Amino acid sequence: MAVRKLAPEELQPESFVFSPENEAFVDQQIAKYPPGRQASAIIAVLGKAQEQAGGWLPRKAIEAVAARLDMPVIRVMEVATFYTMFNLEPVGKYFIQFCGTTPCMLRGAADIKKVLERRIGDANHIPSNGTFSWLEVECLGACSNAPMVQINDDYYEDLTTENFEKLLDDLEAGRPVRKGSQIGRNRSEPFEAVNTLQDPSLYDGSLVGAWRNRFEEQAKAAETGEAAAALESVPGKAGRPGAGRAIETGAADTPAERAKEGETPINPVDRKEAADPSTATKGKSHTEEGARPAPQSSKSYVTTPSKPEGGSPVPESPTTPEAGTPPAQAETRRDGSESKPDVVVDKDNMTS
Ligand code: FES
Known part of the structure; x- marks a missing residue:
């Protein structure tokens, strides 16, 4: 965009005064806003000043608008130079x-x-x-x-x-x-034949009538009990209080259930919970127990050098648990310490 600045001094008129008609227009615009908010009329008033000045805004016109709206001249100047619909230099007829x-x-x-x-x-x-x-x-x-x-x-x-x-x-x-x-088209209609919204049923009421009939039939069916009969025919929903609500099921992943399925509970706390039916569905978290239990798997976290000598970086994270590690342990840490893995020595498999 070109730099927008006022026209050179030699083009500027010596004065600008709103005509009586335009004074009335300015009063009308100001009256649209609450007392003290007359500046809100600035766009309309600048537009009228431009129209009176012959299609552009001389400096004197901007000053006249500022005086009329009780605004600092620089504020009016900011608006006049921002919007490209205001011309700052003379224009042709x-x-x-x-x-x-x-x-x-x-x-x-x-x-x-x-x-x-x-x-x-x-x-x-x-x-x-x-x-x-x-x-x-x-x-x-x-x-x-x-x-x-x-x-x-x-x-x-x-x-x-x-x-x-x-x-x-x-x-x-x-x-x-x-x-x-300039080619005779009516507003934005297609160039050639108008071929949309031509269905007579759009205008003779029959299309609306079909919709109305449908709703009336449904209302009638509800009144005569047909709707209730239809509901009865839906398996599992008929005659039961609360039919249609979500079915609640017990927790599916408790230590007791895992033990029942023959899976190894993940730590002694869970073993204890699994043996105690009274805590079977409580799902107590380890953080409530205080100290973090040691890993139970015979193979747990292992350290893996991120850059082995002479080789390329190993893509696997050093904290990646090996297969068989219970997910409950793998997901426990979320405090950033996962980047510093605990090194657990696999005593069972140590060789001298
Ligand atoms: S692109 Fe020319 S009028 Fe919209």
Whole structure:
């Protein structure tokens, strides 16, 4: 984006005063907001000042807006220089905002731009006759009718190099021009035949009637008890209080159950719990017991050098338990100490 700054001093008018009609407009805008919040009207008031000044905002107009809204001039300047809809330099009688965003480019905007450059010159340049000036802008929200331009307050869409040249000719000669689509399409309708929403049932009420009939039949069925009968026929749900609720089942992984299945409990605490039916489903955690029990497996954590001499790093984590280590132990540590594994010597398998 080009640097946005005020026009050179030689282009600045000596004064700016709102016309009586525009003064009334400013009062109307300010009245929309609570007392003391008149600054909220700034966009509308700047827009009106630009309109009165001939399509751009001279310094004096910005100062007049600041005075009218009881704002510091710099605050108004910030708004005027931020929004590209406010022109800070004079524009032609017909100010063309050319959309150069992707949908328009895909539909031939590059050719439209060539016409502008050939007939008017560079962007922001006003030829000696002052008729046109143009500026490339981002999407103007008429992508479905791309490519398009905005000239003063109106959109001109579905442009081709031919119809755009003619449009400029007509504007220059003062002839009436057609706003909107230049190929005669109605708003954003398809180019050719309109082939959606053509089903007469959408409009004669019969489609709505079918839906209504369905709901009425369902209501009738419920009244006559057919709905209840239908529910009775669902296996496992008929005649039971609470039918349809989730079925609660006992815990499936207690030490007692593991012992029953012939699995080895993971440590003495669990062995004790497994032998005591009164604690069978409590699932007491080891942290509640205080000290952390020693591993029970004859093969537990083993140390593995991360970088063996002369070899490549071993991808396996040094804390990876060997096969057979109960998951309860492997998942117990979550405090960062897992990076410093306990070294447990396998006494059973030690050789001298
Ligand atoms: S891209 Fe041109 S109007 Fe949206």
